[in-house]
Amino acid sequence: MADGPTITTIAERAGVSIASVSRVLNGLPTRQETVRKVMAAADELGYVRNAVARSLKSRRTHQVAFAMADVGNPAYLAMLREIQPVLKAAGYRLVLHSTDAVAADEIDVLHSLGERYVDGLIMSPLRVTETHLRMLATARAPVVIIGSVPEGTRVDNVRADSRTGVRLAIDHLYALGRRRIGMVNGPLDTVPGAARGAAYREALEAVGLRYDERLVEIGDFYREEGRRAVAALLRRVPDIDALMCANDLIALGALDVLRAAGKRVPQDVAVVGMDDTDLAAASWPSLTSVSLGSAERGKAAAELLLDRLRHGDREPRLVTVLPRLVVRASTAGEASEGGRSS
Amino acid sequence: MADGPTITTIAERAGVSIASVSRVLNGLPTRQETVRKVMAAADELGYVRNAVARSLKSRRTHQVAFAMADVGNPAYLAMLREIQPVLKAAGYRLVLHSTDAVAADEIDVLHSLGERYVDGLIMSPLRVTETHLRMLATARAPVVIIGSVPEGTRVDNVRADSRTGVRLAIDHLYALGRRRIGMVNGPLDTVPGAARGAAYREALEAVGLRYDERLVEIGDFYREEGRRAVAALLRRVPDIDALMCANDLIALGALDVLRAAGKRVPQDVAVVGMDDTDLAAASWPSLTSVSLGSAERGKAAAELLLDRLRHGDREPRLVTVLPRLVVRASTAGEASEGGRSS
DNA sequence: AAAATCGCTGTAAACGTTTACGGCGTGTGG
DNA sequence: CCACACGCCGTAAACGTTTACAGCGATTTT
Numbered sequence: 064m065a066d067g068p069t070i071t072t073i074a075e076r077a078g079v080s081i082a083s084v085s086r087v088l089n090g091l092p093t094r095q096e097t098v099r100k101v102m103a104a105a106d107e108l109g110y111v112r113n114a115v116a117r118s119l120k121s122r123r124t125h126q127v128a129f130a131m132a133d134v135g136n137p138a139y140l141a142m143l144r145e146i147q148p149v150l151k152a153a154g155y156r157l158v159l160h161s162t163d164a165v166a167a168d169e170i171d172v173l174h175s176l177g178e179r180y181v182d183g184l185i186m187s188p189l190r191v192t193e194t195h196l197r198m199l200a201t202a203r204a205p206v207v208i209i210g211s212v213p214e215g216t217r218v219d220n221v222r223a224d225s226r227t228g229v230r231l232a233i234d235h236l237y238a239l240g241r242r243r244i245g246m247v248n249g250p251l252d253t254v255p256g257a258a259r260g261a262a263y264r265e266a267l268e269a270v271g272l273r274y275d276e277r278l279v280e281i282g283d284f285y286r287e288e289g290r291r292a293v294a295a296l297l298r299r300v301p302d303i304d305a306l307m308c309a310n311d312l313i314a315l316g317a318l319d320v321l322r323a324a325g326k327r328v329p330q331d332v333a334v335v336g337m338d339d340t341d342l343a344a345a346s347w348p349s350l351t352s353v354s355l356g357s358a359e360r361g362k363a364a365a366e367l368l369l370d371r372l373r374h375g376d377r378e379p380r381l382v383t384v385l386p387r388l389v390v391r392a393s394t395a396g397e398a399s400e401g402g403r404s405s
Numbered sequence: 406m407a408d409g410p411t412i413t414t415i416a417e418r419a420g421v422s423i424a425s426v427s428r429v430l431n432g433l434p435t436r437q438e439t440v441r442k443v444m445a446a447a448d449e450l451g452y453v454r455n456a457v458a459r460s461l462k463s464r465r466t467h468q469v470a471f472a473m474a475d476v477g478n479p480a481y482l483a484m485l486r487e488i489q490p491v492l493k494a495a496g497y498r499l500v501l502h503s504t505d506a507v508a509a510d511e512i513d514v515l516h517s518l519g520e521r522y523v524d525g526l527i528m529s530p531l532r533v534t535e536t537h538l539r540m541l542a543t544a545r546a547p548v549v550i551i552g553s554v555p556e557g558t559r560v561d562n563v564r565a566d567s568r569t570g571v572r573l574a575i576d577h578l579y580a581l582g583r584r585r586i587g588m589v590n591g592p593l594d595t596v597p598g599a600a601r602g603a604a605y606r607e608a609l610e611a612v613g614l615r616y617d618e619r620l621v622e623i624g625d626f627y628r629e630e631g632r633r634a635v636a637a638l639l640r641r642v643p644d645i646d647a648l649m650c651a652n653d654l655i656a657l658g659a660l661d662v663l664r665a666a667g668k669r670v671p672q673d674v675a676v677v678g679m680d681d682t683d684l685a686a687a688s689w690p691s692l693t694s695v696s697l698g699s700a701e702r703g704k705a706a707a708e709l710l711l712d713r714l715r716h717g718d719r720e721p722r723l724v725t726v727l728p729r730l731v732v733r734a735s736t737a738g739e740a741s742e743g744g745r746s747s
Numbered sequence: 748a749a750a751a752t753c754g755c756t757g758t759a760a761a762c763g764t765t766t767a768c769g770g771c772g773t774g775t776g777g
Numbered sequence: 778c779c780a781c782a783c784g785c786c787g788t789a790a791a792c793g794t795t796t797a798c799a800g801c802g803a804t805t806t807t
Contacts, residue, residue, distance in 0.1 A: 069794085079756080081795095086796095111516065112794085114521060116793030119792090121795070126500070156522070160498075175453075179457055342684065461763080461794090462763080753805085755800105757799090762794085767789095769788085770786085770787085773785105777778100
């Protein structure tokens with residue numbers, strides 16, 4: 064862990080100036096003989112460029128940050144999985160932030176862009192406040208937002224279309240003959256919560272069902288909260304016949320509670336999740352889920368950011384990813400007894 | 406995105422020297438009046454410290470890297486989930502590398518430590534080659550290895566005890582009356598592959614079963630490979646009655662194939678996975694799995710590294726995390742018909 | 748043969764901090 | 778009234794690079 068060699072060390076050993084060393088290391092035109100001497104010295108010394116000094120001078124860190132709302136949420140992990148290789152291929156390192164869905168942490172991350180430890184940021188905020196927008200406008204590095212921002216915000220933006228997604232799910236449930244379709248949502252003051260709630264109401268009306276607030280329960284985007292919410296819903300409306308869950312974790316919680324209550328899925332209650340995470344394919348019964356294209360959104364965001372890093376001045380772009388309904392056993396499956404899983 | 410203010414800008418505006426600005430910003434003893442002026446100027450200008458320049462001078466980046474073998478593998482994600490908050494709490498940023506399980510990439514990461522863009526590294530290598538060990542010995546920053554390294558390697562090390570883990574699983578299967586217990590393993594030249602393979606053989610002998618190589622199939626640690634391997638195994642030994650899978654993804658693949666082949670789980674074939682990922686609890690049927698304590702290992706590794714960053718010179722430490730068998734439906738569950746999941 | 752061109756190299760400044768050192772003004776003790 | 782200590786502050790060097798610029802010898806042009 065001793066101090067490593069610097070270009071000065073190399074310069075001395077090779078008997079040239081540090082400028083020549085730098086030129087050789089950067090492949091700038093240099094006499095063969097000099098190249099040889101420098102390379103030899105660098106090899107012998109096991110030289111490695113100091114990234115910090117380099118960044119200071121070049122004003123580029125070759126690092127990009129990804130601020131995810133929750134390291135535990137598979138939807139964000141799906142984004143991460145796509146973002147990582149795209150950045151790696153372009154020679155960027157990935158700095159990972161978890162904001163734990165608290166707005167103050169998101170603001171912190173935006174603020175810290177001023178420290179210039181990254182060249183850009185991909186952020187997926189749960190809420191977009193006034194402060195977010197103000198900081199975005201003055202951010203010291205390019206930002207790509209995954210999620211919806213107000214019309215006219217000058218920022219690269221990747222969106223899911225959860226309205227259409229919910230619509231697909233409700234149409235599907237309606238087509239299966241379900242008429243008492245409940246919704247288990249996350250907090251309404253989050254971007255996805257608000258969007259999915261409104262879309263649910265719209266979609267019901269589109270198929271001619273009345274919106275009934277007794278069929279709606281608000282919790283949070285976690286399995287445990289899903290359990291709580293569904294239990295409450297079941298107490299209130301025992302003959303509910305379908306559940307639209309605002310994400311897969313909530314849906315897994317729903318499956319737990321339904322199973323415990325002796326309800327068969329999908330015969331008694333059909334369940335639809337959202338995000339189509341790995342869990343959906345693996346669950347018991349496997350979960351019909353609305354894919355909002357997490358992977359595609361991650362990839363698109365990474366590509367938008369890279370493009371912006373190359374051509375700094377183009378107009379902000381909006382990419383919208385289309386949803387897809389992935390039908391599995393929890394709505395269209397065959398017999399599955401209610402039972403215990405563990 | 407204009408150029409931000411520097412301490413020079415502040416110094417001019419406050420009418421003091423850059424040294425005073427620096428002192429104020431670092432909370433070193435300074436006259437009240439000066440503090441006031443500097444703070445005021447900094448506020449008005451919206452000054453944020455430049456992390457790169459700071460790092461260059463202080464030789465600390467406040468960044469730590471985590472090199473995971475595979476961003477898609479839930480076992481590593483579980484580590485990530487624990488590592489992230491520990492580092493964040495200590496004021497470190499997390500740089501994430503995915504080495505995609507290729508040794509050359511792991512070496513690259515170790516090499517890049519010389520660039521000094523991080524203060525330390527947590528790495529979970531699949532294979533530990535001679536080159537790994539050589540680079541570890543001369544690494545320019547502290548490294549914590551998650552996984553086994555040869556006796557005597559001078560490095561902080563966190564291990565799972567997969568031998569005992571496999572032993573727990575085999576004992577469980579034996580106690581359930583299974584006698585033709587197969588194993589689906591990953592590549593034998595990986596650390597976990599080798600360890601689990603050897604442990605399987607040992608555990609069989611410990612309960613008095615003969616080791617039969619026809620019951621062993623080597624694939625890779627992915628679901629698709631698990632399918633392939635189990636299909637092969639089933640062709641070779643149609644009356645196999647239990648499967649020890651080297652990780653949960655392989656086990657999920659096993660469930661797919663068994664279901665398609667009309668075998669009931671666990672009545673005809675009991676299945677045990679390894680790593681106890683989220684998928685195990687969600688799968689259909691839910692999966693008995695050996696927890697190797699991914700979360701605990703991640704946490705321990707992060708703490709070891711932080712400790713090493715504070716007291717650079719202590720002896721290398723070894724932390725071993727104990728395995729736990731989590732019994733679920735795939736070995737001890739009730740009736741579940743073979744069926745389709747998608 | 749002098750001037751202009753060219754290829755290569757070294758000197759030095761710059762990136763934005765932190766920090767050792769010395770200087771200056773004030774107050775205290777002799 | 779001088780010596781000294783002390784609290785603050787400014788100057789300058791340093792961290793390890795990149796790069797503008799000028800210098801120099803060799804070659805080409807006039």
